[in-house]
Amino acid sequence: ELSKHCQNCKCSNAAKLFADYCKEAPAKLTDSYSPWYGRFKICIRCDNIDEFGLPSFITSYNAKPVLIRNTGSLHRGTDYMEMDINVHKFGTVPKKALSIMLNNFEHMRLCTGFCIESRQDAEMPETLLGCAGIIKPNYKISPNL
Numbered sequence: 001e002l003s004k005h006c007q008n009c010k011c012s013n014a015a016k017l018f019a020d021y022c023k024e025a026p027a028k029l030t031d032s033y034s035p036w037y038g039r040f041k042i043c044i045r046c047d048n049i050d051e052f053g054l055p056s057f058i059t060s061y062n063a064k065p066v067l068i069r070n071t072g073s074l075h076r077g078t079d080y081m082e083m084d085i086n087v088h089k090f091g092t093v094p095k096k097a098l099s100i101m102l103n104n105f106e107h108m109r110l111c112t113g114f115c116i117e118s119r120q121d122a123e124m125p126e127t128l129l130g131c132a133g134i135i136k137p138n139y140k141i142s143p144n145l
Contacts, residue, residue, distance in 0.1 A: 012127065013118075013122060013123055013124060013125070013127075014115070014116075014123075014125070014126065014127030014129065016123075017116050017118065017123045018116055018129055020036075021036060021039060021040075021116045022081055024036045025037075025039070025040075025074055026074050026075075026076040026081065035119070037069070038067055038068070038069035038070075038072075038117075039067070039116050039117040039119070040067070040068045040072055040074070040083055040114065040116065040117075041065045041066065041067050041068070041114060041115050041116065041117050041126075042065070042066055042068055042085070042112065042113070042114050043063060043064065043065040043066070043112070043113050043114070043115075043128075044062075044063070044110060044111070044112045045062060045063035045110070045111045045112075046062055046108050046109065046110055047108075047109040047110075047111065048107075048108060048109050049062050049108075051107070052101075052104045052107070052108075054100065054101065054104075055100070057093070057097065058097045058100060058101065061097070065115075067117060068083065068085055070089060071085055071086050071087070071089040071090055072084065072085050072086075073086065083114075102139075105137055105138075105139055106136055106137060106138045106139070106140075107136060108134075108136065108137070109133075109134075109135050109136070110133065110134045110135075110137065111131060111132070111133050111134075112131060112132050112133075112134070113128045113129075113130065113131035113132075114128070114129060114130050114131075115127060115128050115129050116129065
């Protein structure tokens with residue numbers, strides 16, 4: 001419905017792109033040659049990262065967007081769509097970084113946002129479509145975090 005609505009109105013390019021993604025991506029996620037495969041982008045920023053004395057291979061990635069390709073699973077229900085990200089499928093360096101950061105999570109101020117990657121001029125500019133802030137998350141008492 002959103003995709004059809006956006007074709008007939010003056011929606012932003014980002015809204016049209018998101019509508020097309022919601023329509024096309026669930027059916028095409030397993031097709032690595034699909035133009036919709038791997039376009040989900042996430043960006044995580046730790047506002048107080050300097051407090052933890054982390055190595056530069058970690059801090060240099062703070063607030064840098066990352067495409068979720070092979071580690072993501074897209075699920076569509078009747079009234080929702082969700083992206084699950086399996087960190088166990090991450091490469092060696094990101095897993096090592098998460099391991100190093102784990103003890104500091106409960107002291108961090110985190111912001112997470114997502115968008116759909118633009119690949120054509122008509123899809124620009126990329127626009128943040130959703131975000132959440134988490135202050136001092138405690139994964140020990142929130143196992144689903």
